Amino acid sequence: MMYESLFNYIADYSRSSITKDEEDLIKNAFRPKILRKNQYFLQDGDVSKYTGFITKGAMRQYYLNKKGDEVIVNLFIENYWATDRESFFNLKPSAYNIDACEDTELLIITRADLAELMKKIPALVEMIRVMDDRHAIAAQKRLASTINNKAEDRYEELLRSNPQFIQRFPQHQIASYLGITKETLSRLKKARK
Amino acid sequence: MMYESLFNYIADYSRSSITKDEEDLIKNAFRPKILRKNQYFLQDGDVSKYTGFITKGAMRQYYLNKKGDEVIVNLFIENYWATDRESFFNLKPSAYNIDACEDTELLIITRADLAELMKKIPALVEMIRVMDDRHAIAAQKRLASTINNKAEDRYEELLRSNPQFIQRFPQHQIASYLGITKETLSRLKKARK
DNA sequence: CGCGGGTTTGATGATGCTCAAGCCCGGTGG
DNA sequence: CCACCGGGCTTGAGCATCATCAAACCCGCG
Numbered sequence: 001m002m003y004e005s006l007f008n009y010i011a012d013y014s015r016s017s018i019t020k021d022e023e024d025l026i027k028n029a030f031r032p033k034i035l036r037k038n039q040y041f042l043q044d045g046d047v048s049k050y051t052g053f054i055t056k057g058a059m060r061q062y063y064l065n066k067k068g069d070e071v072i073v074n075l076f077i078e079n080y081w082a083t084d085r086e087s088f089f090n091l092k093p094s095a096y097n098i099d100a101c102e103d104t105e106l107l108i109i110t111r112a113d114l115a116e117l118m119k120k121i122p123a124l125v126e127m128i129r130v131m132d133d134r135h136a137i138a139a140q141k142r143l144a145s146t147i148n149n150k151a152e153d154r155y156e157e158l159l160r161s162n163p164q165f166i167q168r169f170p171q172h173q174i175a176s177y178l179g180i181t182k183e184t185l186s187r188l189k190k191a192r193k
Numbered sequence: 194m195m196y197e198s199l200f201n202y203i204a205d206y207s208r209s210s211i212t213k214d215e216e217d218l219i220k221n222a223f224r225p226k227i228l229r230k231n232q233y234f235l236q237d238g239d240v241s242k243y244t245g246f247i248t249k250g251a252m253r254q255y256y257l258n259k260k261g262d263e264v265i266v267n268l269f270i271e272n273y274w275a276t277d278r279e280s281f282f283n284l285k286p287s288a289y290n291i292d293a294c295e296d297t298e299l300l301i302i303t304r305a306d307l308a309e310l311m312k313k314i315p316a317l318v319e320m321i322r323v324m325d326d327r328h329a330i331a332a333q334k335r336l337a338s339t340i341n342n343k344a345e346d347r348y349e350e351l352l353r354s355n356p357q358f359i360q361r362f363p364q365h366q367i368a369s370y371l372g373i374t375k376e377t378l379s380r381l382k383k384a385r386k
Numbered sequence: 387c388g389c390g391g392g393t394t395t396g397a398t399g400a401t402g403c404t405c406a407a408g409c410c411c412g413g414t415g416g
Numbered sequence: 417c418c419a420c421c422g423g424g425c426t427t428g429a430g431c432a433t434c435a436t437c438a439a440a441c442c443c444g445c446g
Contacts, residue, residue: 071340073333086330135329136332139333140266140279144264146339147372148258150401170425171424179340180402182425183425183426184401184403185425187402343432363393364393365393374434375393376393376434377433380434
């Protein structure tokens with residue numbers, strides 16, 4: 001069932017296994033949430049009360065720029081955490097929207113409940129440390145890549161690092177995520193090979 | 194003396210004060226390191242054994258791209274931590290160089306010693322959590338800004354967020370940090386006002 | 387005085403954006 | 417079953433932004 005993938009994720013990231021008791025604690029603290037395609041998980045202006053672990057589906061995080069078009073900052077699929085970190089930790093209104101690109105299943109928890117749980121389950125603390133670490137490294141790389149590589153290189157990179165994304169998200173969303181227009185991505189794919 | 198600024202930093206980030214005993218533990222664990230201008234703190238290929246808290250001076254983190262020119266990924270001044278995170282946490286060779294842009298004073302500590310210290314000083318754990326949090330948020334914003342704004346906007350943004358940088362680093366390094374060429378930055382400054 | 391790093395200026399070209407139009411295709415209702 | 421609609425993708429022409437390369441300039445310092 002859906003908690004299994006969360007248990008596996010924790011074990012993987014914390015490099016330690018969790019006990020049956022801990023599993024029960026987790027089941028009590030995280031609750032399932034189902035979102036239909038196109039349904040919001042977080043809306044611009046609301047506080048990101050929950051962080052959600054995706055067990056099935058796909059989501060995107062975006063904001064509207066001054067011209068009013070969507071700028072996608074993150075794409076999420078199974079085994080990703082969906083939240084606006086700034087809003088979630090500081091409990092302040094978010095500038096982002098997060099919605100479901102497919103029918104999606106999540107396990108959600110509030111900041112307070114997560115803090116409680118971390119006191120009881122050391123593996124969770126370690127998991128978050130490792131996540132933060134990898135996240136920081138990935139962010140550094142994505143930034144460097146955005147600055148130094150041209151559109152085509154970044155697309156190739158995404159093909160290598162996240163081929164699933166290309167399958168599951170429409171091309172204009174991939175383009176936005178890469179920081180280019182849909183027209184450029186279209187031409188670029190044509191030019192390859 | 195130099196430890197004061199580290200104590201203040203910890204108190205600030207952990208939103209709690211530290212005891213005299215904890216201060217002593219910190220003094221024993223972190224040791225001072227002096228770097229002359231242009232001296233390396235970390236060289237490409239070496240493991241980033243230490244993380245360093247800067248009490249005085251300025252540093253930069255960069256790598257060499259295929260064409261062989263320096264690409265600056267981070268600039269550091271007082272109250273910043275200098276390290277290659279990926280190398281420091283995983284103890285693997287770094288792809289980056291970090292060197293001093295001025296005569297610089299640091300307080301350095303190894304990963305193992307830091308881990309020990311964190312077991313004894315809860316405020317350190319909290320400090321790191323808050324640092325990671327702010328870091329992730331800042332990285333998100335810097336990425337969004339790089340993707341969506343043009344060179345001039347990004348320069349203005351830096352002027353607002355880190356005016357000290359503009360004073361202390363030569364213009365061609367600022368340009369590299371912003372992801373533009375020195376020529377573009379030069380022209381852009383001329384065009385403003 | 388002259389060297390050298392940093393900065394500026396100019397000319398040219400590549401990359402990717404904008405706007406507008408057309409196309410493809412799956413779904414819906416007549 | 418077909419016609420139409422709409423979303424997503426493609427194509428084209430023109431343009432803005434920025435990189436590149438080369439040369440000159442500026443200024444502090446030996």
